Amino acid sequence: MGTMTTKTILINEWRLLAADRILRIVLPLFVVLFAYALANGMSWVRFQEHTVQVVRDGNVERTDALERELIAIENGSEPSSPFRDPRAANVMGGARGARSVALEPGPLTALAVGQSDLLPYYYDVSINTNETTFLQNGEVENPLNLMVGRFDLAFVAVYLLPLLVLALSFNVLSGEREQGTLALTLSQPVSARRIVATKLAFRALLVMAVAIGVSVLGILITGSLGSSEPSGRALLWCAALTIYALFWFSLTAWVNSLGRSSAWNATVLVGAWLVLVVVLPAAINIAAGLFHPLPSRVEMITAQREASNDAVSRRSELLARYLEDHPELAGGAVADESNRAALAWAATEAVNQRLEEVSAQHQIRREEQSELVRRYRFLSPALLVQEMLIDAAGTGDARFARFQSQVREFADQWRSFFVPAILAGEKMSAEVLPSIPRFQFVDESLGDVTRRSAVPLSTLTILVGLVSVGAWVGLGRVRGAG
Amino acid sequence: METGPESRMNNESEVATADATQKHAAAADGTSTPVLEARSLSKRYGELEAVAGLDLRVDPTEIYCLLGPNGAGKTTTIHLFLGFLEPTSGSVHVMGMDVADEPLKSKNHLAYIPEQVMLYRNLSGLENLAYFSALGGKESLSTERLSEILVEAGLQPEAVHSRVSEYSKGMRQKVGNAIAIAKEADALLLDEPTSGLDPQASNEFSELLERLKERGVAVLMATHDLFRAKESGSRIGIMRYGRLVAEMTTDEIGHADLERIYLDHMHE
Numbered sequence: 141m142g143t144m145t146t147k148t149i150l151i152n153e154w155r156l157l158a159a160d161r162i163l164r165i166v167l168p169l170f171v172v173l174f175a176y177a178l179a180n181g182m183s184w185v186r187f188q189e190h191t192v193q194v195v196r197d198g199n200v201e202r203t204d205a206l207e208r209e210l211i212a213i214e215n216g217s218e219p220s221s222p223f224r225d226p227r228a229a230n231v232m233g234g235a236r237g238a239r240s241v242a243l244e245p246g247p248l249t250a251l252a253v254g255q256s257d258l259l260p261y262y263y264d265v266s267i268n269t270n271e272t273t274f275l276q277n278g279e280v281e282n283p284l285n286l287m288v289g290r291f292d293l294a295f296v297a298v299y300l301l302p303l304l305v306l307a308l309s310f311n312v313l314s315g316e317r318e319q320g321t322l323a324l325t326l327s328q329p330v331s332a333r334r335i336v337a338t339k340l341a342f343r344a345l346l347v348m349a350v351a352i353g354v355s356v357l358g359i360l361i362t363g364s365l366g367s368s369e370p371s372g373r374a375l376l377w378c379a380a381l382t383i384y385a386l387f388w389f390s391l392t393a394w395v396n397s398l399g400r401s402s403a404w405n406a407t408v409l410v411g412a413w414l415v416l417v418v419v420l421p422a423a424i425n426i427a428a429g430l431f432h433p434l435p436s437r438v439e440m441i442t443a444q445r446e447a448s449n450d451a452v453s454r455r456s457e458l459l460a461r462y463l464e465d466h467p468e469l470a471g472g473a474v475a476d477e478s479n480r481a482a483l484a485w486a487a488t489e490a491v492n493q494r495l496e497e498v499s500a501q502h503q504i505r506r507e508e509q510s511e512l513v514r515r516y517r518f519l520s521p522a523l524l525v526q527e528m529l530i531d532a533a534g535t536g537d538a539r540f541a542r543f544q545s546q547v548r549e550f551a552d553q554w555r556s557f558f559v560p561a562i563l564a565g566e567k568m569s570a571e572v573l574p575s576i577p578r579f580q581f582v583d584e585s586l587g588d589v590t591r592r593s594a595v596p597l598s599t600l601t602i603l604v605g606l607v608s609v610g611a612w613v614g615l616g617r618v619r620g621a622g
Numbered sequence: 623m624e625t626g627p628e629s630r631m632n633n634e635s636e637v638a639t640a641d642a643t644q645k646h647a648a649a650a651d652g653t654s655t656p657v658l659e660a661r662s663l664s665k666r667y668g669e670l671e672a673v674a675g676l677d678l679r680v681d682p683t684e685i686y687c688l689l690g691p692n693g694a695g696k697t698t699t700i701h702l703f704l705g706f707l708e709p710t711s712g713s714v715h716v717m718g719m720d721v722a723d724e725p726l727k728s729k730n731h732l733a734y735i736p737e738q739v740m741l742y743r744n745l746s747g748l749e750n751l752a753y754f755s756a757l758g759g760k761e762s763l764s765t766e767r768l769s770e771i772l773v774e775a776g777l778q779p780e781a782v783h784s785r786v787s788e789y790s791k792g793m794r795q796k797v798g799n800a801i802a803i804a805k806e807a808d809a810l811l812l813d814e815p816t817s818g819l820d821p822q823a824s825n826e827f828s829e830l831l832e833r834l835k836e837r838g839v840a841v842l843m844a845t846h847d848l849f850r851a852k853e854s855g856s857r858i859g860i861m862r863y864g865r866l867v868a869e870m871t872t873d874e875i876g877h878a879d880l881e882r883i884y885l886d887h888m889h890e
Contacts, residue, residue: 148756152742155753159744320740324801327704327734327811328757329726619725620706 149338174354181250210570233558238266246534252294254535271499305388311402332618380528390607397614432508447494524596657840662712674864687851690861696844733807737814739798743787755804775800812843
């Protein structure tokens with residue numbers, strides 16, 4: 141009996157929605173929006189992949205040019221310039237031989253561009269790499285994109301999907317009451333709970349078919365479904381989308397259970413959307429900036445200039461202090477003040493130390509901001525789901541922080557390779573090139589992403605449970621059409 | 623041997639009539655369980671007592687007409703039988719089941735036609751009937767049978783597939799009647815069923831009630847229509863301020879008597 145009733149309601153819903161002009165307009169509109177968002181995300185992925193390829197080609201070209209010149213010099217040619225002599229360790233390890241390191245687009249970047257257009261995804265690592273390197277983004281980006289974010293699937297899911305849910309469901313019970321069909325319906329052996337639950341389940345199927353269908357299409361097109369890890373990320377993505385949509389469906393069920401008019405329901409639900417999706421995230425963002433303001437970049441640049449001027453005027457003194465700190469490097473050519481490279485390195489190191497102090501302040505504030513957002517994100521399901529979506533896509537803060545951390549380690553390896561040679565005044569040769577450190581990004585595992593998503597996912601699940609219980613209780617009180 | 627729809631309807635009608643005769647006999651000797659029964663039924667809205675200590679019994683083949691002014695508690699009584707409202711005290715029973723204990727099961731035995739039959743405007747009369755009868759447990763009825771029921775309820779055959787948005791009030795009422803017929807319920811609850819209908823439609827409705835009565839259905843009808851109550855009813859109850867102030871069988875009184883009795887009670 142119960143199954144037949146559910147089937148009956150589902151068939152009727154299909155007939156009603158098929159005959160409803162609003163659905164015929166709204167649903168295709170959302171299909172177009174989803175498709176456009178996917179196309180937009182894929183266009184970003186193609187751009188990022190192209191950039192990464194250009195960066196890698198640059199590495200090969202630089203290494204080849206160095207090798208050609210070193211071989212030519214060994215065969216008796218003169219260096220192209222005394223200041224660009226590739227045999228000098230500070231030249232080979234400096235800007236001329238710098239190694240560009242790049243972060244491949246996240247596995248599902250086409251679905252959620254996330255932070256990938258805001259945070260640098262490639263760096264030039266050399267002995268000159270310091271904290272200012274990590275604050276720069278070499279790309280020229282559309283300011284509008286930077287301000288509002290890209291129109292990707294994550295944006296559509298977080299901001300617009302709730303509106304689709306509300307448009308289809310705000311009057312799921314009140315509409316029946318207002319058009320007078322509820323009395324006849326409830327005079328049959330069926331409860332308001334079953335009516336509402338079935339109607340919402342039908343709408344949820346429609347909405348999720350569009351949202352998940354376009355997502356899976358995007359994953360298949362970008363070829364990310366090949367290995368097990370992207371499949372796991374895709375599952376996380378779908379789980380996040382589903383639980384978020386369920387939150388909005390349960391909210392509409394609860395609001396409908398209050399027995400008010402469709403106009404009242406619409407006002408309350410749009411108000412909830414405004415508060416939860418727009419106002420609260422913006423307020424938390426403003427609070428983070430207000431209570432934990434970041435030191436300005438101007439301050440960073442000024443500190444760099446001051447430190448640089450100071451270091452240049454005290455190069456000899458700085459070199460002596462550096463060698464006191466690193467006695468294993470003392471001896472040989474470094475004692476000779478004519479070793480300009482060693483003196484320059486000492487100055488560079490002094491500047492780096494000063495910058496690290498300023499950068500540490502910057503980092504502390506950033507962490508304080510993140511902590512504030514982490515603490516108050518539970519106020520907004522939109523914040524929770526956005527975090528999950530971009531994390532599943534591999535375009536969240538965590539993956540970029542991991543990349544940056546590995547680039548820092550690589551920069552340390554680079555310095556450890558070249559600085560002793562600079563201080564010792566060693567000459568480099570073509571044989572050295574294969575032994576120069578190489579960067580290999582170790583991506584995060586699915587386990588890392590799943591662990592991070594566990595808290596927001598379970599929070600949203602609990603929230604959906606609570607709202608659903610409220611709706612269940614409220615609908616249990618709906619006995620008649622009054 | 624006849625096998626067409628008319629033959630099937632005739633056969634069904636004969637079986638129903640035989641069944642009704644048995645039910646009527648049982649009701650007459652008081653041994654049967656009443657189809658509808660209210661026991662000391664009360665419903666309060668704050669200070670307002672909409673139904674006060676109502677005792678009521680409707681047996682198979684009986685058409686019980688509830689008369690009374692607006693606000694007398696007629697619709698509230700019907701809504702209490704449907705489980706739309708919870709009694710403040712007392713109880714309502716359908717086929718012996720307490721509606722409070724078995725709210726959904728009891729509705730298997732009830733058909734309801736409200737004063738204004740409102741249907742899904744974007745669906746046809748046939749689609750509306752298919753939906754509501756399936757909800758009522760008659761999901762196996764074929765499209766042909768549903769069309770026959772609509773025609774039996776008085777809807778023009780050419781209107782069966784038209785959208786309800788094109789229907790008049792009378793046509794919607796006929797779809798409501800068809801929903802009640804299709805359900806083959808034991809009891810029919812009617813709330814001002816002839817309100818706003820033209821005389822011909824009202825007459826057709828009376829004929830429908832007669833047919834349902836022959837099939838053994840118990841009918842509880844709230845109405846202001848004294849003429850229709852006298853014409854169709856078996857028993858009449860007059861309600862005022864939530865109380866049943868008078869109860870009589872239609873055999874006992876004439877048209878003029880009913881009007882006089884009614885007015886007398888209204889002026890008390």
